[in-house]
Amino acid sequence: MTIADGAVYLKEGALSEVGGIIERNSAERLLFVVDESAYAACGADVVLQPILRSRIVARFSGFELNPKIADIERGVQQSRAFSPDLVIALGGGTAIDLGKIIAALSRQLDSPRDIVTGQSSIIGNGPPLIVIPTTAGTGSEATQFAVAYVDGEKYSVSHASMLPNYAVVDPRLTHSLPAGVTAATGLDAFCQAIESIWAVGATDESIVYATDAARHALKHLVPATKEPTPAARLGMSQAAHLAGKAINISKTTAPHALSYALTSRHNIPHGTAVAMTLSSMLAYNARVTADDCADPRGAEHVLQRISVIVKLLEATGVAEACQRIDRLVADLGCPISLAEAGIQEDGQLRQLVSSVNAQRLSNNPRKTNPQALLRLLRGNDKGETLQTHPILNRSEKLN
Ligand SMILES: [Zn+2]
Structure with missing residues (x-):
């Protein structure tokens, strides 16, 4: 075979x-x-x-x-x-x-x-x-x-x-899955789709699978969780399968790399753990420049793919796209940040950052460092980023 x-x-x-x-x-x-x-x-x-x-x-x-x-x-x-x-x-x-x-x-x-x-x-x-x-x-x-x-x-x-x-x-x-499991597992599919789009390993083929997966998840995840119908269940099975096909090519990126210790140390379900840093990482990656771009195709190429994500979320810019992700996660009854899950002590956050294998982060389109990850996990980076960084205007132009 x-x-x-x-x-x-x-x-x-x-x-x-x-x-x-x-x-x-x-x-x-x-x-x-x-x-x-x-x-x-x-x-x-x-x-x-x-x-x-x-x-x-x-x-x-x-x-x-x-x-x-x-x-x-x-x-x-x-x-x-x-x-x-x-x-x-x-x-x-x-x-x-x-x-x-x-x-x-x-x-x-x-x-x-x-x-x-x-x-x-x-x-x-x-x-x-x-x-x-x-x-x-x-x-x-x-x-x-x-x-x-x-x-x-x-x-x-x-x-x-x-x-x-x-x-x-x-x-x-x-059909018999409880709402909490539907939400957490469905979030994994959604996050895998979004990460796949911005991944250094993304190809034209993987992006087709990933955008299709994200579209299915955005349409079906909340109904599948709250008022499941056979159509919503089918839609989520398709979302998950397509996202799998996408990451089989592109692999996953920083939110996944950060999630493993959240799962193994803090018992947070995998999909929930990944979703906790997805919007922060979208804001972070949207600030990519030629100096810190990890993708050999260049920052402009990464920004084009970020704009694909912004469009999928039917947002007018990165800030709104981040809000839409947070709203989706909150609608599903899942925490949108580490603080909301009760993980906010400095020692805990430093432990999470030090547990991440740097090589696993290399598929993220913007290079990271421990300080940046720590800021991101504290959750106080996103607001500042979005208010002050010129990428906002830029990504609106890309739209
Ligand atoms: Zn996953």
Whole structure:
């Protein structure tokens, strides 16, 4: 299997495709990486149970939220011993990322810890992988990377063979999600789309996916959270999937880099954590100049993409665009700043800044430094920036 074989089934009722996929792969031994509570809540059992009953199935479950090395080691050990013909992963971002890593490492000899931390690399392909997301957020079904935590530190495992062979995205599986989960996961999709547009790694292709994703999220996220309809759920599944396709090319930027410690140290859900710095980072990036531009295409190019974001938000300038983001986040009942989440002690903020790997920030279009990040996390940078910086006029012209 190669990337070209990656098939996507995204529609109401897509789950019914799983039986045919297993048949076509002549798979008898299935490893089922499953978030059991998501499985029980999403209603997939009605369709999957008859399929699983007729095969030899090993279940891997009982893992912690946000993939941890201990769970990866346990899953890889199980998979190497069981030797599945095919792996199925069902759940939110954690289950999907675990499924991707476990499948990819199933036929390797090196230790999961060495591979996750980059001491050794993935060679060849694992068994075919079907992923079935039960949230609309990470878009992990469309990317070749997975998050993993080792001793509290975040790693990104990336390999072409980790792009799932089959993504079965059935919005019906998200119908039972509570509002808080819909909001947090949906914000991840929205932030990934916005970050993808300004990323140094953005290409013409990724920008098409990202703008489409952002449009879907802006239209459907609040309804999907507050008064969910099948159309809003479908719209968010599309937003998440498109944002996944976008970041698979562009990767994410500073709000994601800053978010990992907010999640691991302060237990803030991933999407909520990312959204807490998105508008501040928009204001920051909109001040890019030739001197601090990280994108080789130049500051003017970055500003053009910032203006795409301003237009998507139907704002007249950067200041208004920032307000629209904050209003969206607040409408969803999520904090718009660290202070609002109760994280404002200087020591806490310094710890967050020092935990960020500088290399991970290199995909942000404007260079950063610890002082700038600290100002940004304190949240007292945005107002000044927007009132005094000439970019405001400039970006209005770009509109
Ligand atoms: Zn994310």
